[in-house]
Amino acid sequence: xxxxxELPARVRRSRSVDPRLVRLFGWLVLGAxxxxxxxxxxxxxxxxxxxxxxxxKSPALIAWLVAAVAVWAVTELWRARRIGAAVTVHTAGVRxxxxxxxxxxxxxxLSLLAVVAAAIVIPQFxxxxxxxxxxxxxxxxxxxxxxxxxxxxxxxxxxxxxxxFFAIGAYTCAYFTGSLPVTPPFxxxxxxxxxxxxxxxxxxxxxxxAPTLRLRGDYLAxxxxxxxEIVVLFLVNKNNWxxxxxxxxxxxxxxxxxxxxxxxxxxxxxxxxxYLFIGMLAIVVFLFARLEHSKVGRSWTAIREDEVAAAAxxxxxxxxxxxxxxxxxxxxxxxxxxxxxxxxxxNPASFPIVLSISVLSYVIFGGMGAIVGVIVGASLxxxxxxxxxxxxxxxxxxxxxxxxxxxxxxxxxxxxxxIPSRRRRRELRLASEGIADADAMSEAPEGRQR
Amino acid sequence: xxxxxxxxxPVPTPRHAAQAAPLLAVRELIxxxxxxxxxxxxxLTVDRGVIQAVIGPNGAGKTSLFxxxxxxxxxxxxxxxxxxxxxxxxLVTGSGRRRxxxxxxxVNHVGVARTFQNIRLFAALSAFDNVKIAAETRYRTGPxxxxxxLPKARANDKSTDERTEELLGFVGLWDxxxxxxxxxxxxxxxxxxxARALATDPQLLLLDEPAAxxxxxxxxxxxxxxxxxxxxxxxxxxxxxxxxxxxxxxxxRITVLNFGKVIAEGRPEEVQRDPAVVEAxxxxxxxxxxxxxxxxxxxxxxxxxxxVHRDE
Numbered sequence: 209x210x211x212x213x214e215l216p217a218r219v220r221r222s223r224s225v226d227p228r229l230v231r232l233f234g235w236l237v238l239g240a241x242x243x244x245x246x247x248x249x250x251x252x253x254x255x256x257x258x259x260x261x262x263x264x265k266s267p268a269l270i271a272w273l274v275a276a277v278a279v280w281a282v283t284e285l286w287r288a289r290r291i292g293a294a295v296t297v298h299t300a301g302v303r304x305x306x307x308x309x310x311x312x313x314x315x316x317x318l319s320l321l322a323v324v325a326a327a328i329v330i331p332q333f334x335x336x337x338x339x340x341x342x343x344x345x346x347x348x349x350x351x352x353x354x355x356x357x358x359x360x361x362x363x364x365x366x367x368x369x370x371x372x373f374f375a376i377g378a379y380t381c382a383y384f385t386g387s388l389p390v391t392p393p394f395x396x397x398x399x400x401x402x403x404x405x406x407x408x409x410x411x412x413x414x415x416x417x418a419p420t421l422r423l424r425g426d427y428l429a430x431x432x433x434x435x436x437e438i439v440v441l442f443l444v445n446k447n448n449w450x451x452x453x454x455x456x457x458x459x460x461x462x463x464x465x466x467x468x469x470x471x472x473x474x475x476x477x478x479x480x481x482x483y484l485f486i487g488m489l490a491i492v493v494f495l496f497a498r499l500e501h502s503k504v505g506r507s508w509t510a511i512r513e514d515e516v517a518a519a520a521x522x523x524x525x526x527x528x529x530x531x532x533x534x535x536x537x538x539x540x541x542x543x544x545x546x547x548x549x550x551x552x553x554x555n556p557a558s559f560p561i562v563l564s565i566s567v568l569s570y571v572i573f574g575g576m577g578a579i580v581g582v583i584v585g586a587s588l589x590x591x592x593x594x595x596x597x598x599x600x601x602x603x604x605x606x607x608x609x610x611x612x613x614x615x616x617x618x619x620x621x622x623x624x625x626x627i628p629s630r631r632r633r634r635e636l637r638l639a640s641e642g643i644a645d646a647d648a649m650s651e652a653p654e655g656r657q658r
Numbered sequence: 659x660x661x662x663x664x665x666x667x668p669v670p671t672p673r674h675a676a677q678a679a680p681l682l683a684v685r686e687l688i689x690x691x692x693x694x695x696x697x698x699x700x701x702l703t704v705d706r707g708v709i710q711a712v713i714g715p716n717g718a719g720k721t722s723l724f725x726x727x728x729x730x731x732x733x734x735x736x737x738x739x740x741x742x743x744x745x746x747x748x749l750v751t752g753s754g755r756r757r758x759x760x761x762x763x764x765v766n767h768v769g770v771a772r773t774f775q776n777i778r779l780f781a782a783l784s785a786f787d788n789v790k791i792a793a794e795t796r797y798r799t800g801p802x803x804x805x806x807x808l809p810k811a812r813a814n815d816k817s818t819d820e821r822t823e824e825l826l827g828f829v830g831l832w833d834x835x836x837x838x839x840x841x842x843x844x845x846x847x848x849x850x851x852x853a854r855a856l857a858t859d860p861q862l863l864l865l866d867e868p869a870a871x872x873x874x875x876x877x878x879x880x881x882x883x884x885x886x887x888x889x890x891x892x893x894x895x896x897x898x899x900x901x902x903x904x905x906x907x908x909x910x911r912i913t914v915l916n917f918g919k920v921i922a923e924g925r926p927e928e929v930q931r932d933p934a935v936v937e938a939x940x941x942x943x944x945x946x947x948x949x950x951x952x953x954x955x956x957x958x959x960x961x962x963x964x965x966v967h968r969d970e
Contacts (some may be wrong), residue, residue: 502804517778522766522795634782
């Protein structure tokens with residue numbers, strides 16, 4: 209089959225240039241283009257072409273072109289290796305599967321330990337700027353992404369209103385700490401609010417999900433989008449309750465412990481908050497990892513793979529989708545409480561719809577359905593803008609463009625994400641072979657066989 | 659006088675029959691898609707413990723019937739009643755706008771499992787997980803139990819593992835437990851789908867063309883498997899099948915559908931002699947005289963059976 213496929217390519221090759229040279233040319237053009245885009249000087253009213261002048265007359269151009277050649281060489285080597293490997297992979301794959309389970313388990317535990325140790329130690333040596341990025345960006349969004357992964361990655365539901373629950377969690381925190389214009393019946397410590405916010409968001413998730421989860425794919429996405437608008441507009445317009453656009457009327461207090469003789473007060477310092485966040489994250493990840501390999505996780509997979517067959521075999525599909533939705537929502541609420549208390553100030557503008565899209569892109573970038581992948585993906589994509597900003601590598605206003613470019617390149621060359629789950633990888637392969645659907649988002653028409 | 663009770667002997671039978679109501683009773687079922695009537699006043703009775711077949715030409719409405727039974731379609735008129743442990747459950751309720759089918763998963767929970775005409779396994783999962791997912795639906799482990807790994811959840815997990823192993827062994831797939839479902843051969847996938855359906859512990863198993871696309875050896879194994887499901891596990895089997903040799907070999911009763919109507923019903927040898935059936939399959943009307951006297955033309959009927967087989 210491969211011979212038939214290669215034949216026309218070979219015929220074409222004899223008449224035109226070597227495709228490797230074409231690819232080299234492509235990389236060189238890309239390098240020159242990148243040089244042009246990274247120039248920091250701007251054109252003036254008298255000399256519009258100053259940018260181009262600056263770009264191509266400086267030695268930096270050489271550096272970019274050399275980098276382009278290097279990338280080309282690496283990709284060519286990779287390509288050659290992959291063609292060779294494709295032949296042997298079919299025979300080797302089977303044997304490898306079961307031989308080293310014990311080894312893998314041990315190495316997994318060791319690497320987990322190493323990651324935890326790194327997460328505890330490394331931030332202490334970072335500058336104040338990076339510590340703040342770790343807490344305000346990385347930690348918050350990793351927690352959000354891990355929660356959204358349950359909805360999108362495991363249950364296969366497209367939720368674009370995810371940040372609405374984040375807002376609900378944050379405002380729940382503001383309410384019970386007495387920071388809103390309305391006075392609560394009792395003022396609580398943020399720690400006590402955590403479970404309350406989880407329950408409130410669980411209820412909100414069920415409320416939104418119950419009537420809408422019968423919808424499929426795109427329709428659900430639109431409904432969740434609308435839900436986000438409703439929540440934000442409520443926060444804006446219900447002035448006397450929420451403070452409207454001005455946000456909270458008093459600062460949301462920080463976390464504090466006053467128990468059994470232990471007194472600790474979190475402050476503006478980033479590091480203590482970082483430990484609080486990773487503590488929460490560890491608990492969530494631990495619970496979710498168990499969930500994935502349980503009856504619930506398997507039922508989600510079944511629904512994602514073939515909803516009709518799952519239902520015919522006794523899986524109550526709507527109930528399981530609702531469960532995923534509610535679990536995701538409550539994780540978002542948990543993150544909301546931490547976020548509100550950490551920043552002290554929130555207003556409706558803290559929860560724009562674009563955050564939902566960002567979190568979704570972190571999940572897809574990291575690898576839908578794989579907790580580790582999602583954590584790595586969210587960390588990288590939230591850390592990258594900060595690095596670009598701090599190191600002054602590109603112009604400030606160009607940062608979103610660079611992050612977007614990373615996403616585009618990633619989806620072109622590695623659609624399964626950075627570290628995809630094994631299941632997800634198999635699903636994508638089956639989809640490319642035309643056997644099954646990769647996404648529950650694009651479901652096959654329901655049981656209309658005759 | 660002594661002969662009177664004997665003569666009246668049959669009188670108690672209706673009461674006795676009412677006590678042991680048929681496992682599945684379909685009455686006057688009508689299913690329409692727009693102007694097309696897919697099922698037209700279909701009656702079907704499946705008694706406990708039998709192997710029964712539904713046959714008919716393509717487009718006769720066989721799979722539509724299955725879809726009505728399992729809650730995929732809602733028939734416009736008629737009743738479907740499923741009786742187990744002396745308790746009768748209507749699978750369709752209400753009328754007019756409020757007419758509802760019991761949801762597919764709820765149909766499964768009362769004891770009706772099915773397989774699909776075009777195999778619908780969870781392709782990216784292992785054979786083991788395919789069966790396990792179905793077996794787990796019998797337990798009430800929730801997300802909290804799963805997250806905290808409560809003792810009950812662990813015990814349930816262990817017993818589903820055992821049950822899954824037992825079922826894979828039963829259908830002869832023990833070696834393939836860790837294989838990805840999509841990598842299995844067609845015949846094996848069919849058996850895996852049957853194992854998955856059995857995992858929900860059904861009383862009635864609906865098989866939609868289980869022999870389609872299998873080779874003769876696999877057909878013989880399938881024939882044995884269906885018999886064993888019926889005899890060893892006590893599961894009542896209702897199957898749609900085009901392979902007449904298989905149907906005649908396993909089925910105790912046969913219902914014949916054509917254009918959405920039941921045109922014949924009875925024991926295999928009765929059905930294959932039935933002129934209406936022969937006509938439906940051959941598409942050519944026999945002479946009315948020979949059709950009205952089927953017993954007299956025994957040579958013709960066996961020829962007719964052969965034709966029925968070859969036609970499909």
